[in-house]
Amino acid sequence: MDKGLRVDRALVLRLSGQLGELPATAAGVLTPLVVLDLRDVRPLTAADAEAVHAFIRLRAEEGIRCHVVVDPTGAAAQTLTAIGALSLFSDLDRALTNDDEQADTSTLAEQLESLTRTLLGETSVAATLEQIIKAATIVIPAADLVSVTIRTPEGEFTTPVETSVVAGQLDQVQYESGKGPCVDAARPEGPGYVLSEDLAHERRWPEFAAAATQRGYRCVLATELLQATGSGRPSGALNIYCRQPYGFSDTERHLALLLATHASLALANTQTSELAELAQTQLRQAIDTRDVIGQAKGILMNRQGITAEEAFDLLRKTSQSLNVKLVDIARTLTIRHGELDVPTQDG
Known part of the structure; x- marks a missing residue:
């Protein structure tokens, strides 16, 4: 990594080689903006990208913005985009003068084109x-x-x-x-x-x-x-x-x-057929889900003397409280209802 260059109120870091120690490198930075110039980092590995992302998160906690200069059509931009390093710029001048809201539109378009190639x-x-x-x-x-x-x-x-x-x-x-x-x-x-x-x-x-x-x-x-x-x-x-x-x-x-x-x-x-098949699979799963939820509702209605609507509301609240899919809560109840203490509406 080359020595940092201060430009007015920004710190420019021209980086190369392995970047595993990057998060600790610029601790104590006082400028409101740090620009990471990664154009000479070849190749930018997944570990390097994670280090960049960690550095940006740490600086954000300190109220410091970070911009990244990278070739928008290269593999490095795709690697960084995949983990969330968002403020990418194609040259140093744009990185120094643009706010985050004034994103480099051409760079974003190039990133999306790169994404399309990945999707294809x-x-x-x-x-x-x-x-x-x-x-x-x-x-x-x-x-x-x-x-x-x-x-x-x-x-x-x-x-x-x-x-x-x-x-x-x-x-x-x-x-x-x-x-x-x-x-x-x-x-x-x-x-x-x-x-x-x-x-x-x-x-x-x-x-x-x-x-x-x-x-x-x-x-x-x-x-x-x-x-x-x-x-x-x-x-x-x-x-x-x-x-x-x-x-x-x-x-x-x-x-x-x-x-x-x-x-x-x-x-x-x-293929249209594959997309249709995926949708049909989801529909079959949705039907199975409705059946399982219906069974769970019946168990709750029988054991607690509540209505179908109240039973569903109880399942929904339990799902939200535990952050577990409602169908998984229902499936557990139908399989193990003899072993479980079913919660009441009040608790």
């Missing part, structure tokens, strides 16, 4: 979808939850991938009511892009808005992920949830659209 290299739809939600959490800092909705040609909705069980639960509320941003965005005749900046004041989807705010999520955007180009092809949506009202900046909203566009290009490359 995936060998299955499932792997591609996992890469999409991972990329969303990286490219969009405000994303607290991410999921993908797939709508079958028959009009059934499923969530094949999610970053948290809560995302799937919020999606499911929309599927059951038939109303919500991911349902609207996934429909072939839908708007293609749906945003609610504060769900506490949302009137379009009352059931979903209530469920989301109850779980602490106030902002959501959903964008069309797959355009149904024929009657036999599924459509879909990329769903991004944020805890903060008005949580998505203009830049992040644009990035969500760009990401969905690039992801759609990759998914369009997959």
